[in-house]
Amino acid sequence: MQIDLRNYQWEVIQPALRGKNIIIWLPTGGGKTRAAVFVTRYHLETKGGKGKVAVLVNKVPLVNQHYENEFEPALKHAYRVAPISGDSELKDHFALAVRNYDVIICTAQILQNALTSTEEEKHVDLTEFSLLIIDECHHTQKDGVYNKIMGHYIEKKHQHTKGLPQILGLTASPGTDGANTLERAKKHILQICANMDAAMITSSKECVKELKDSIPQPVKIYDITEERKEDPFGDTIKVMMRTIHSYLNVPSILGLFGSQIYEQSVVELEKEGAITFDRKKRNCALHLRKYNDSLLINDTVRMIDAFQNLAEFYSTEESSKNSLDQTDGFLLKVFNDYKTKLHLLALNKAYENPKLDKLEQTLLRRFKDSNSRGIVFTKTRQSTHAMLGWIKSSDKLQAAGIKAESLTGAGVNSQTKHMTQQEQHEVIRKFRVGIINLLVATSVAEEGLDIKECNIVIRYGLINNEIAMMQARGRARAENSIYSVVAKKGGKEISREFTNECREDLMKRAIEDVQEMPEREYLIKIRDLQLESIVSRKVKERKYNSVRMENDPKDVRFFCRNCNEAVCHGSDIQIIEGMHHVNVNPNFKIYYKVGGKIKLPRKFEDWEPGGTVSCRKCGQAWGMEMIYKSVSVPSLNIKNFVVELPTEKRTFKQWKGVPCQMEEFNYQEYCANCLPDLFADSF
Numbered sequence: 082m083q084i085d086l087r088n089y090q091w092e093v094i095q096p097a098l099r100g101k102n103i104i105i106w107l108p109t110g111g112g113k114t115r116a117a118v119f120v121t122r123y124h125l126e127t128k129g130g131k132g133k134v135a136v137l138v139n140k141v142p143l144v145n146q147h148y149e150n151e152f153e154p155a156l157k158h159a160y161r162v163a164p165i166s167g168d169s170e171l172k173d174h175f176a177l178a179v180r181n182y183d184v185i186i187c188t189a190q191i192l193q194n195a196l197t198s199t200e201e202e203k204h205v206d207l208t209e210f211s212l213l214i215i216d217e218c219h220h221t222q223k224d225g226v227y228n229k230i231m232g233h234y235i236e237k238k239h240q241h242t243k244g245l246p247q248i249l250g251l252t253a254s255p256g257t258d259g260a261n262t263l264e265r266a267k268k269h270i271l272q273i274c275a276n277m278d279a280a281m282i283t284s285s286k287e288c289v290k291e292l293k294d295s296i297p298q299p300v301k302i303y304d305i306t307e308e309r310k311e312d313p314f315g316d317t318i319k320v321m322m323r324t325i326h327s328y329l330n331v332p333s334i335l336g337l338f339g340s341q342i343y344e345q346s347v348v349e350l351e352k353e354g355a356i357t358f359d360r361k362k363r364n365c366a367l368h369l370r371k372y373n374d375s376l377l378i379n380d381t382v383r384m385i386d387a388f389q390n391l392a393e394f395y396s397t398e399e400s401s402k403n404s405l406d407q408t409d410g411f412l413l414k415v416f417n418d419y420k421t422k423l424h425l426l427a428l429n430k431a432y433e434n435p436k437l438d439k440l441e442q443t444l445l446r447r448f449k450d451s452n453s454r455g456i457v458f459t460k461t462r463q464s465t466h467a468m469l470g471w472i473k474s475s476d477k478l479q480a481a482g483i484k485a486e487s488l489t490g491a492g493v494n495s496q497t498k499h500m501t502q503q504e505q506h507e508v509i510r511k512f513r514v515g516i517i518n519l520l521v522a523t524s525v526a527e528e529g530l531d532i533k534e535c536n537i538v539i540r541y542g543l544i545n546n547e548i549a550m551m552q553a554r555g556r557a558r559a560e561n562s563i564y565s566v567v568a569k570k571g572g573k574e575i576s577r578e579f580t581n582e583c584r585e586d587l588m589k590r591a592i593e594d595v596q597e598m599p600e601r602e603y604l605i606k607i608r609d610l611q612l613e614s615i616v617s618r619k620v621k622e623r624k625y626n627s628v629r630m631e632n633d634p635k636d637v638r639f640f641c642r643n644c645n646e647a648v649c650h651g652s653d654i655q656i657i658e659g660m661h662h663v664n665v666n667p668n669f670k671i672y673y674k675v676g677g678k679i680k681l682p683r684k685f686e687d688w689e690p691g692g693t694v695s696c697r698k699c700g701q702a703w704g705m706e707m708i709y710k711s712v713s714v715p716s717l718n719i720k721n722f723v724v725e726l727p728t729e730k731r732t733f734k735q736w737k738g739v740p741c742q743m744e745e746f747n748y749q750e751y752c753a754n755c756l757p758d759l760f761a762d763s764f
Contacts, residue, residue: 082155089288090116097249098123104250104282109555110296113251117214118155120249124212125160134212136186139220141166141491141502142509143529148186160184165191168502173686176205189226207234208244217528218250221276231276232618235611250277256548257584266591275610299562305570306439314384314426315376321415322372329365339376355723356730358645361408368412381542384427386467401700440567447537448481455537456520458553462489469521485519488526527552536562544573547581632741638725643701648672655746662736663714667755673697679705
């Protein structure tokens with residue numbers, strides 16, 4: 082298959098064809114992936130059968146999109162191309178796939194896992210590749226997986242390791258990292274270039290007119306709504322929250338009800354209650370957060386969605402807890418006292434969210450053309466599912482021929498149902514061919530999703546950075562497209578949109594300044610930034626290792642976060658595959674009960690999920706059973722425990738923060754201790 086490039090694409094790839102590490106900066110829709118395909122084929126041809134290419138993406142749907150639409154059609158006649166993501170069987174044989182295929186397209190985490198694997202049959206080295214293509218390479222910063230891979234690369238480079246691959250980065254939106262000055266924005270661009278080991282960042286200089294003519298820009302529209310004139314539903318929830326505040330009797334909590342600041346305050350209050358074993362404080366904080374969630378939902382979608390959020394929470398509370406104490410009884414009574422009133426208010430259309438009226442008007446106006454195809458971006462999975470329910474219940478939108486589905490992330494979330502990768506792929510396929518014409522999506526659809534017929538993009542009540550704005554806008558690929566911002570009059574969404582426009586301009590100026598730097602000055606700066614990053618990583622790693630050795634695991638105790646029961650020690654915990662923390666003490670089973678089987682969106686090589694694991698005393702969720710090599714072992718989530726160290730009690734979000742060294746899981750020893758009958762004849 083011939084790969085036809087426009088003149089501006091030819092212009093930006095020239096240094097890459099000469100073997101240089103570069104970042105290609107082109108607008109969304111500018112054909113960066115097509116340019117990368119050409120570089121890939123040229124690279125493989127010039128390597129004479131010794132080339133090997135890895136194409137890294139940051140979102141699962143992009144694996145199949147790049148494979149099906151670009152790389153496989155162009156390369157299949159001469160080269161073997163493999164798409165590998167979490168659902169792919171090749172994931173568990175990644176190292177073998179690397180040796181058998183010429184081009185691997187995969188999520189970056191899969192490569193990172195292979196680079197760090199200590200098992201010989203699973204380990205892959207960067208030197209096995211001759212070209213590494215990093216899509217959306219503006220994510221190569223801080224603790225992102227791209228930056229971990231490139232950090233490994235840069236360390237090897239400064240150790241003068243031979244055979245490292247050529248690097249090609251692709252981006253439309255390097256961003257500014259929140260900079261408000263040109264100097265800070267320039268520093269950010271240089272840091273990304275250093276992280277990518279880029280000799281330069283290339284963009285079109287000689288074919289700018291062709292570039293602009295080739296990429297239709299959507300018309301930007303602000304669809305502004307008035308404030309709710311009355312909100313008795315929200316007011317009632319606030320009365321309920323004040324009732325809980327009075328019962329709790331703590332100093333005033335920062336932030337207005339229904340704000341992110343208030344949410345942060347009650348999260349800290351819950352943590353304080355857990356650490357001090359104050360169940361009253363902890364439970365009240367948990368319930369206040371749920372009420373605050375409902376206020377946020379009420380501000381985003383329908384009142385009935387906010388009501389159902391509360392109703393489902395209290396239904397779970399009643400059914401999952403083994404016993405109710407005085408605080409539990411009080412909190413349930415508050416909800417039950419107002420439940421009927423809330424439900425009646427939620428059904429009263431007179432008080433409905435005016436933003437939904439504005440969104441309905443916008444959709445009806447844009448879908449007059451039966452060929453229209455659009456994406457509505459909203460913040461959370463919860464709001465995505467709620468909005469889809471609203472669209473499907475709207476007679477006007479259904480009469481207009483709107484056929485909608487949701488598109489959310491594949492990661493497991495305790496709040497809402499996840500999508501499997503296969504479900505994501507199927508929704509995108511239906512949208513691409515026109516079986517559905519409207520996606521209601523989270524940020525999973527912002528970057529890279531290429532639907533040429535998409536002519537409507539709506540950002541609904543979002544407060545994001547300039548990268549999210551540029552990426553979402555770039556999904557409108559068709560001629561005469563519109564990009565709509567639905568927001569409240571005087572709201573933060575509008576001011577943030579203006580700020581993002583200013584930062585987009587600042588980003589462009591910063592890139593141009595970097596491009597105009599004298600080559601020697603640029604290379605010295607890149608080298609200095611790389612050395613700083615190497616030192617910073619080593620200091621952080623040393624500190625992390627030092628913290629892990631601070632305490633003897635025997636002196637670390639774990640308490641149920643809800644009922645404060647002491648259930649195990651750090652010495653009972655071992656680690657499977659470097660990430661799963663399991664309790665190997667055979668006596669631990671007296672503290673927990675096993676619930677219904679868990680379904681995860683993908684399969685694993687050596688294990689599968691069993692049932693839920695929760696506290697036998699109070700019903701608090703703790704984690705899940707791992708069926709590891711046919712043997713059941715309880716895997717625990719650190720967020721569900723209070724950890725007592727010799728000097729303090731603390732909560733942790735991740736196991737890596739717990740300051741003690743835990744052993745690797747010993748399968749044979751565990752079986753001998755927990756399943757002695759199986760070993761009776763062996764000793």
